[in-house]
Amino acid sequence: MSRSSEKAQSPGLEVELEPQRIAHGGVSVARLDGRVVFVADAIPGERVLARITDDSKPSFWRAETVRVIEPSPHRRPHVWPEAALERDPDDRAGGAEFGHIANEHQRELKAAVLAEALQRFAGIERPTEVEALPGEADGTRWRTRVRLHVDADGTVGPYAARSHRVIRTAGLPLVTAAIEEIAPIREPFAGADTVDVLAPSEGEARLVIGRQAPTAIRERVGGREFRLDDGGFWQVHAAAPETLSAAVRDAVDPDLFDPRAANLDLYGGVGLLAAALGDLAGPALRITSVESDARATEHAAGNLAEWVGARAETARVERWVRGLADAGAAERARLADATVILDPPRSGAGRAVLEALAEVRPAQIVYVACDPVAFARDAGTLAGLGYTLGPLRAFDLFPNTHHVEAVGRFVREGHA
Template identity: 60%
Template sequence: MAQSRRRRPASRPASGGRRPAPPRPAEPGPVLELDVERIAHGGVAVAHHEGRVVFVADAIPGERVAAQVVDAGRERFWRAETVEVLRASPDRREHVWPEASVDRAPEHRVGGAEFGHIAMPRQRALKGEVLHDALARMGGVEVEVVVEPVDPAVAPGVDVEAGTRWRTRVRLHVAADGTVGPYAARSHTVVPVTSLPLAVAELEAIAPLGRTLEGAVAVDLIAPSDGDPQAVVRSPDDRRTARTAAPTVVERVGNRRFTVDRDGFWQVHRGAAATLTAAVQDLVDPDRFDPAAENHDLYGGVGLLAAAVGDRFGPSVRVTTVEADARATEHAGANLADWIGARAVTARVDRYLDELAAAPDDAGRGLRGATVVLDPPRSGAGRAVVDRLAALHPAQVVYVACDPVALARDVGLFRAHGYELEAVRAFDLFPNTHHVEAVARLAAIV
């Protein structure tokens, strides 16, 4: 999705895909032998020790591992790091990123590739299990979901079987002594590396690995689909003045060009934008679609998914994209210029929906009969937006989600308003991480 806001750790220009946990204890905790049971939301495995839940990093369900406790400060659960695999899963493989391997001390394992030790089919199966479990527990629906790999035809250069060479945006951090590298998992410790296997090849070629960059704080690597790769060195006082135009890049999706701020949001997988465009087009029910209705793309960014709807149903489609970031809205207006009925609005989605609800019935701004594409941040739409949106009675909602739990919670909220989950597809847009993208259709049941 082509939003300019920063929203997902695995999708922003960063190599460490997980939020840092509390600092590691000064003294190592005990080493436990654990039988790993399942994968939890967030990419860690679940085990039990003397009745207590233990969340274990770098393990696979079915394995027996020795794991060192790194956080025992909670009564209900502990956190631990695998230090030795005692009985390996048949799905364990050599880690695709040597610096993230279980063979290294946990404090020196890079983040952002927490599933890199798992064979690709099992990775996708585990992600499907997490999505299924979330929808059952929080959404109240039982649905089996097959997580689909990205079609190589829309992702040139990506190794689908290895899950590598897909990241078009990477952030490297710079330590106080100038060392360049990603963060260690669940920390702010910079780890020097010799390779970036998840990055597209052209970014690895320009990455300043092995160099010292004193005075810098980060390096952003960007490989737009239209244009040369860039390495942007960040300093502590790196601030753009209001009078300085933000640099932009151009991204291509099929025959379409999208302008986006270089520092703005764009999906990091080389084939993600094309994959999500096709998925949204597939899941919009044409029998419920009215091109003359007040169709919307909420959290619309630079207009990627509004364009998907326009391309699916023709240039006369009415569609409004709503995005809080003014720069993204400015780009959306230009990117959607092909459609006579397209407009781009800068507004917070909740406030925008409040304005729609307050409009007179004859103002022509209702959503009855409309199709709404909903692409919220990682935290999901939430109760306030779902309640407001459902009260406006759109015919169908196509929900694009990067977090299974947030999606499941919102599915439950929609169902309470009479909207049922009719279809869901999931895509492996973040191989070798725990993240998964889902696209769902909810429709009002009459």
Template identity: 40%
Template structure:
């Protein structure tokens, strides 16, 4: 089935050879000059692809592999019966062996750094302690609710709800809530949360009043600046629907990676940007000691309220409730074309709590990355080291290029498989001046 210009159109099926794996969890194939991003396929395979949608300007097509003509040796039977074309969209790599999943993700990180930052970096995706098979790890799952009140998971690129029996990557505590076995009439979603401390909770969305608060414990260790082993063991309060790493081993793993690279010394000044409820700020405070200073910035008021409580015994920490760009006094872009009454850029004054310089900086931005303005402001602080925690390799690569222009070289990248069975990968990058 072809469109008016001779290319494939939505609904068409065609046999294609898969040549590569792309950022976003799709394999790449071509048919008569058209690029197809094919889910549920692997490089080296020949598949029958069903075209599901067209990209902007029909420059590319999205498709599902509905039949495998020639299979890759890395292909396995998906452990979840709800994974596959037209089913749950949460896991896009259930058909791939765990070792091959990590190899594909490492390739994506390398490709993004090469394409966007012009750096050739050898990256290996490391497993996160806590799961051996890539299943039973996700401690926070949002179940969508359909018009009939049934809870399930969303189909890929759709609002349709797939009424699964249970999620195979969900932690046992999530499964114990049996969310999919109960009616939830009148709700949009149910968030199932299995914290490391206490009982799992099911949060109704929308909530009636304030949601529950859960407690998470982080225990880990790393080598300090003097070569001795530093042990960290601390509890954190966080809103059940607030941000916390969903893999039980992720928070400890990322914290050890960051602190092990920064070599924070007593008396130093540190910044924790996008600080959440204070995980990195707390470890930084222990490292700089009572003669040092930590400034933690977070835009979410509830998170900063918890951060102040979590860090109440560490008076060397100042928690600032603000967007990071506002805290630096960076003007937000104009909103022309949005239909809003005011189209002028928002002017911001630099927070007096932000110091003029810093020895070390931790950046843990959202998926879009820190961006040019924030990277420039961080560089102006002239830290000796920057630790960047990234949930998107493309955003990391873009910001790596920006930091390089500002005089900061990429010293090391570690990648972690914090989201098995999905295309997502977490990176911890270290930058140093010079």
């Protein structure tokens, strides 16, 4: 490359890089005199001029693309001008790190990250196509919720990529038109550090300013209505709730599904995926939804009221599942035919939850994952605990970002 690694010891140095593959987190992987460099805003297969931004780690450096020398055929004008290459890297808005890549190729890159993670962390060879969701062809106008930040002079906007500095922006192309219309990005704003803007499927778009007291809203999925807090968790892609509900139903092995078993919905939120299971089972469903957020649990109880055998409990999942594992043999036996929906946060379920869950030996686990590496690690743990990964699907719930959602079924050995 153009400079030796010995000379590239301070941020600010510009070097030519040729990224070869994509890494988890949305950055490309290049090498500079044998050293790994993670470079943002580049596409594998092209040659770029990049600025070293961090050389503090002995094993790798970080860089930002300044200029494209030989572009990839998959490069396109960025969908968000404030995040585009024409801006200095320090002034690029965060939250659309794949916006310069054609959408079909974005999905190919996400599939590669998922496949690599499964092979590396679980020893599983599983190429998987990332499926597109309904929406705009360029991957814009899908986001029904966004958090904006407010700086000391009242500027409202997203953070700059990989920083906590607010970027002024003339538009928000990933959000729905209803959100962009009311987002307070055009004039100074005072009174809070954050502003959440959301457009529920029922009712008007609204602002949630700072730590404002929650208000109940309604979201419609198919023919069913869900109540939740306006500041509570809900899938951000307009088509995601229905897509994931269908994917969970499809993932369940009907030969292993007993509606009257002690079925579980762990990290259950307001009951979206428990209801999806209910659509398979009908009124006979027994299911317990476990969620640490008390307000969400309260809403889940109401959202699942049509199933007499459904209940919602407020608890930390790891403690609750450990309580099951430590219960008597009769209690554990009630779970032997259970179907478990597992929808953990981005960090994954983790070994403690999975080991406790494996002790009660449910028949199948339907895992909904929003992070490929965390999912792969958990897949490796489950494999060691006697659960085999069966069908796996992936969905582009976050176009123009590096994020990808996966839904996989794990079956206990002896049931496969």
